[in-house]
Amino acid sequence: MRTLVWLRGELRLRDNRALAAAAHGAEGLACVYILDDRLLRGTRSSPARTRFLLDGLGRLARDLEQRGQRLLIRDGRPEEALARLVQDARIERVHWSRDVGPFARSRDDAARIACEKAGAQVDTHSDHVIFESHEIRTRQGRPYAVYTPYRNAWHEHWALDPPLPERASRLPPPLPGLDPGVVPDADALGVPPVAGLPTAGEAAARRRLHGFLDGAVADYHVGRDLPGIDGTSRLSPYLRLGMVSARECVAEAFERVAADPRAGARKWIDELIWREFYSAILAEHPRVLRRAYKQDYDALVWDDDDERFAAWCEGRTGYPIIDAGMRQLVATGWMHNRARMLTASFLTKDLLLDWRRGERFFQQHLLDGDPASNNGGWQWAASTGTDAQPWFRIFNPTRQGERFDPDGAYVRRWIPELEAVPVEAVHRPWELPALAPGYPAPLVDHAVQRQEALRRFDAVRS
Numbered sequence: 001m002r003t004l005v006w007l008r009g010e011l012r013l014r015d016n017r018a019l020a021a022a023a024h025g026a027e028g029l030a031c032v033y034i035l036d037d038r039l040l041r042g043t044r045s046s047p048a049r050t051r052f053l054l055d056g057l058g059r060l061a062r063d064l065e066q067r068g069q070r071l072l073i074r075d076g077r078p079e080e081a082l083a084r085l086v087q088d089a090r091i092e093r094v095h096w097s098r099d100v101g102p103f104a105r106s107r108d109d110a111a112r113i114a115c116e117k118a119g120a121q122v123d124t125h126s127d128h129v130i131f132e133s134h135e136i137r138t139r140q141g142r143p144y145a146v147y148t149p150y151r152n153a154w155h156e157h158w159a160l161d162p163p164l165p166e167r168a169s170r171l172p173p174p175l176p177g178l179d180p181g182v183v184p185d186a187d188a189l190g191v192p193p194v195a196g197l198p199t200a201g202e203a204a205a206r207r208r209l210h211g212f213l214d215g216a217v218a219d220y221h222v223g224r225d226l227p228g229i230d231g232t233s234r235l236s237p238y239l240r241l242g243m244v245s246a247r248e249c250v251a252e253a254f255e256r257v258a259a260d261p262r263a264g265a266r267k268w269i270d271e272l273i274w275r276e277f278y279s280a281i282l283a284e285h286p287r288v289l290r291r292a293y294k295q296d297y298d299a300l301v302w303d304d305d306d307e308r309f310a311a312w313c314e315g316r317t318g319y320p321i322i323d324a325g326m327r328q329l330v331a332t333g334w335m336h337n338r339a340r341m342l343t344a345s346f347l348t349k350d351l352l353l354d355w356r357r358g359e360r361f362f363q364q365h366l367l368d369g370d371p372a373s374n375n376g377g378w379q380w381a382a383s384t385g386t387d388a389q390p391w392f393r394i395f396n397p398t399r400q401g402e403r404f405d406p407d408g409a410y411v412r413r414w415i416p417e418l419e420a421v422p423v424e425a426v427h428r429p430w431e432l433p434a435l436a437p438g439y440p441a442p443l444v445d446h447a448v449q450r451q452e453a454l455r456r457f458d459a460v461r462s
């Protein structure tokens with residue numbers, strides 16, 4: 001059998017079912033990554049993600065070479081590149097891992113048709129999440145609409161039949177006569193620089209997983225909420241591009257739970273289940289990428305104020321915890337989860353701007369930008385989503401800052417203008433403006449905006 005694996009969001013050798021299936025019994029194998037301009041240069045692409053991807057492809061190519069294989073790089077439309085490979089190398093079977101977003105699904109439909117027309121059979125595999133949406137259903141066979149019962153059902157599934165990770169499979173030799181192509185250089189492609197990006201690749205992902213499970217996970221249930229400390233795994237970019245499998249993360253975390261049943265590892269598994277939940281929501285309801293999950297909220301009235309939006313994007317709202325989060329995002333491509341919740345709430349409930357504007361801005365900057373999790377997070381914060389933040393509970397950015405960044409370490413790291421402000425005022429610098437030169441006064445009055453947000457939600461509900 002002459003086989004091909006099309007690698008997309010699963011850039012790893014270990015626990016990669018599509019790769020293992022393609023390798024199984026093959027006399028020759030082609031491993032290909034296709035650089036798709038619609039993703040690389042589209043309106044939602046992010047320099048951080050593109051740089052991390054290119055770094056990861058270079059490392060994957062080296063990992064494959066060490067195992068006697070090689071990575072083929074192609075560009076253009078996947079359906080055309082795949083059909084050409086199938087014909088040139090007389091490939092009989094093509095494998096890839098399933099993806100759930102509407103763009104991915106129509107791309108994959110086109111790719112399947114092209115491969116079959118060129119003479120190859122296509123097999124797809126489950127690699128991106130542990131359980132796909134059709135595997136976790138209510139007793140009535142419907143998809144879950146709320147996280148907590150979904151999580152309980154997820155745990156029952158795992159307990160019954162844990163889909164344990166496989167070790168790396170043996171790889172057959174590369175099919176001869178195919179031009180390998182090259183992984184392009186990010187600078188040559190004109191991708192803007194991004195400071196402090198983590199090292200990509202499978203080895204770095206595994207080092208990070210083990211470092212976290214040997215350290216911060218023990219106190220994760222407390223530390224995960226404090227943006228000033230390194231209390232979370234920071235594995236999201238690796239999970240996003242499949243440099244480590246979710247199965248491997250969860251299986252290892254369950255081992256820690258068995259050895260030390262304190263709350264940390266258990267809580268961490270529950271966070272990974274949020275990722276599965278949002279993936280299932282997008283799979284079942286692709287319309288959420290454009291509209292509110294709770295359809296009544298499509299009638300919400302949003303302001304259209306470009307100056308306020310620009311102040312939010314640039315971290316100039318005058319609320320330190322909001323500005324620190326946005327500056328962290330723009331400078332590094334990453335933002336702490338607590339800050340994501342607060343900045344998203346601030347955009348929608350304090351600035352009264354449409355959640356879709358913020359969702360898009362996040363996607364254009366995030367290293368881990370993932371359509372399903374990003375949409376889920378935004379709709380949660382805007383109170384339009386599944387398990388939404390109740391519309392009447394609106395985060396107070398000052399109190400949240402004082403509670404989750406009590407010593408001001410996080411806001412001082414990202415806002416140098418606050419360096420001289422004493423800790424008692426670091427989340428309310430307008431009380432000592434002379435000590436925070438250059439830092440803006442609050443863009444809006446939180447108490448006033450809160451009332452207006454409540455009024456708008458009330459109008460839709462009644």
Ligand SMILES: Cc1cc2nc3c(=O)[nH]c(=O)nc-3n(C[C@H](O)[C@H](O)[C@H](O)COP(=O)(O)OP(=O)(O)OC[C@H]3O[C@@H](n4cnc5c(N)ncnc54)[C@H](O)[C@@H]3O)c2cc1C
Pocket residue numbers: 224232233234235236237239240268271272273274275276278335336337338340341344362366368369370371373374375376377378381
């Ligand atoms: C408005 C908003 C937008 C978000 N956009 C994204 C996004 O584009 N991509 C993304 O991966 N996460 C997103 N999240 C979820 C969360 O903020 C990140 O997954 C987390 O901060 C990543 O850091 P970590 O790897 O250290 O997480 P950890 O706390 O170590 O959690 C482990 C893993 O669990 C998953 N996870 C944790 N929390 C969530 C969550 N609330 N929803 C979904 N998955 C979760 C991630 O894969 C994460 O890597 C968003 C949250 C909000 C509120």
